[in-house]
Amino acid sequence: MHENTKEITELVVNAKKQAYEGKGIVPEPAFTKNIKWPVKCIVGPGLEGAIACESKVGYVNGSQGWLIYRGYDIFDLCAYSTYEEVCYLLLFGSLPSEKQLNSFKKDLIKLRSIPGTIGLLRKFPIKESNAMATLRIGTNFLRRESTYLDLPDYKPDTTSAISADEDSIPMETIPKGERHAIYEFDKSKNTKKPDNVDKNLYSPSGYDSCCRLISSVASVAAAGERLRTSQVVIKPDPELSHAANLIYMITGKRPTAVEERIMDIILILHADHGINASTFASLVVASTLSDIYFAVGSGVAALNGPLHGGANERVLSMLLEIGSPENVKDWFKKARSEKRKIMGFGHRVYKAYDPRARVLGPLAEFLVNASGSSENKKIFEIAKALENEVVINLGKDKKIFPNVDFYSGIVYSCLGFSQEMFTPLFAVSRVAGWVARIAEYLEHNRIFRPRTIYTGPLNKKYIPINKRIKKVK
Numbered sequence: 013m014h015e016n017t018k019e020i021t022e023l024v025v026n027a028k029k030q031a032y033e034g035k036g037i038v039p040e041p042a043f044t045k046n047i048k049w050p051v052k053c054i055v056g057p058g059l060e061g062a063i064a065c066e067s068k069v070g071y072v073n074g075s076q077g078w079l080i081y082r083g084y085d086i087f088d089l090c091a092y093s094t095y096e097e098v099c100y101l102l103l104f105g106s107l108p109s110e111k112q113l114n115s116f117k118k119d120l121i122k123l124r125s126i127p128g129t130i131g132l133l134r135k136f137p138i139k140e141s142n143a144m145a146t147l148r149i150g151t152n153f154l155r156r157e158s159t160y161l162d163l164p165d166y167k168p169d170t171t172s173a174i175s176a177d178e179d180s181i182p183m184e185t186i187p188k189g190e191r192h193a194i195y196e197f198d199k200s201k202n203t204k205k206p207d208n209v210d211k212n213l214y215s216p217s218g219y220d221s222c223c224r225l226i227s228s229v230a231s232v233a234a235a236g237e238r239l240r241t242s243q244v245v246i247k248p249d250p251e252l253s254h255a256a257n258l259i260y261m262i263t264g265k266r267p268t269a270v271e272e273r274i275m276d277i278i279l280i281l282h283a284d285h286g287i288n289a290s291t292f293a294s295l296v297v298a299s300t301l302s303d304i305y306f307a308v309g310s311g312v313a314a315l316n317g318p319l320h321g322g323a324n325e326r327v328l329s330m331l332l333e334i335g336s337p338e339n340v341k342d343w344f345k346k347a348r349s350e351k352r353k354i355m356g357f358g359h360r361v362y363k364a365y366d367p368r369a370r371v372l373g374p375l376a377e378f379l380v381n382a383s384g385s386s387e388n389k390k391i392f393e394i395a396k397a398l399e400n401e402v403v404i405n406l407g408k409d410k411k412i413f414p415n416v417d418f419y420s421g422i423v424y425s426c427l428g429f430s431q432e433m434f435t436p437l438f439a440v441s442r443v444a445g446w447v448a449r450i451a452e453y454l455e456h457n458r459i460f461r462p463r464t465i466y467t468g469p470l471n472k473k474y475i476p477i478n479k480r481i482k483k484v485k
């Protein structure tokens with residue numbers, strides 16, 4: 013690790029100390045013990061508390077603010093690992109040897125180049141589109157460039173998928189309690205490459221496609237931003253790490269060692285987080301035996317919302333709207349009286365301080381001080397004052413604390429990214445968690461198909477249109 017980045021590592025180590033000080037962190041039995049299907053759980057609106065599947069990829073302990081990927085604490089991964097290593101860990105379940113990591117990195121670097129997708133993006137009305145809309149369509153273009161699924165003569169092989177049709181599932185009426193469905197997804201059959209296609213095209217659910225997405229969604233985001241702002245699209249630099257190349261392809265500047273290290277930490281922090289809304293959306297799509305590119309595209313779509321990843325852009329707008337640290341108390345009072353949600357606060361799972369915000373806060377402070385910009389300093393001071401106000405008023409009773417989106421925008425701004433790029437940058441990183449969890453789920457696939465409670469009328473008599481009496485308003 014570069015000499016100048018030691019200070020960054022210390023910030024992360026201190027954040028870990030603060031998080032765990034005096035606390036013995038213990039796993040919650042309800043979410044970590046082995047289960048036997050069907051499982052009993054108490055489900056609230058918005059599927060709160062529902063158990064959707066088992067996973068070895070990662071665990072979020074919301075009551076204690078503990079996040080782990082494949083058994084490793086997020087603070088340790090931020091302090092000592094790299095995004096590439098974390099991607100390998102998420103995908104394969106263990107840390108790589110040096111040889112394995114080098115080979116994995118080579119694969120990722122090879123897949124950064126996306127000439128076909130950039131060609132299609134140039135034809136897309138990027139300037140009239142939101143950056144997330146571009147990223148979403150870009151995942152479709154990647155599918156076209158990388159797989160045989162969009163070839164005119166490609167016909168999906170449905171023989172192995174036939175019993176995944178929801179109507180053929182007996183579980184709905186007779187719960188059998190099987191750990192996994194009997195019609196397990198036969199990858200070899202369903203993803204068999206047609207004989208006559210280009211051998212460079214990938215199987216739409218194989219290792220290549222996972223790597224393609226981890227690597228190239230970053231290239232799509234960068235190309236989209238360059239085209240949106242009428243700048244030349246920058247070719248990836250194979251000498252740079254994923255984090256450094258991402259900054260380079262977006263801003264046109266090769267980052268310093270410190271900037272690269274901070275970007276790497278941001279990527280690690282956002283890489284995975286249980287089955288949050290976007291991960292669940294991508295799993296639902298994958299569970300229909302649609303392909304991994306469509307699944308990731310739906311993850312992008314779900315992440316876009318202001319209640320999820322889209323909050324990071326809104327945080328900056330909110331801080332600008334507040335205008336000064338002195339305005340925080342009045343602004344907060346008014347926001348509460350209007351029942352406004354404070355962007356960057358609260359979480360479905362965390363009822364303690366989000367460990368990711370514990371790292372991002374000090375990183376934001378570090379970058380703001382290093383930038384010497386009075387504007388950055390003011391924004392950070394507003395953020396600190398707002399955090400204080402929210403935690404005093406809503407922390408104890410409602411368990412509302414800053415989440416990952418609260419400080420990330422300040423960090424992104426200081427690294428030279430535009431506000432439009434905040435949510436796409438989140439997506440670029442989260443692709444790792446999406447593909448790792450999709451690959452894991454498909455090993456024992458069962459289509460997601462919950463029920464609703466019907467609350468409408470029953471037994472209504474159909475009246476032909478000419479006999480319906482119009483209600484006079």
Ligand code: ACO
Nearest residue numbers: 318319320321323352353354355356357358359360415417
């Ligand atoms: N500001 C003010 N009050 C809040 C906030 C907030 N940010 N978040 C939750 N609350 C309050 C609600 O008003 C509600 O209060 P009530 O019981 O008096 O009605 C209570 O806390 C529970 O809130 P819900 O919205 O029911 O919680 P839910 O688990 O459904 O939502 C969510 C979680 C969407 C993250 C919510 O906290 C929120 O909207 N936060 C703001 C947006 C945000 O920052 N999103 C990013 C989340 S992190 C991520 O997705 C990457």
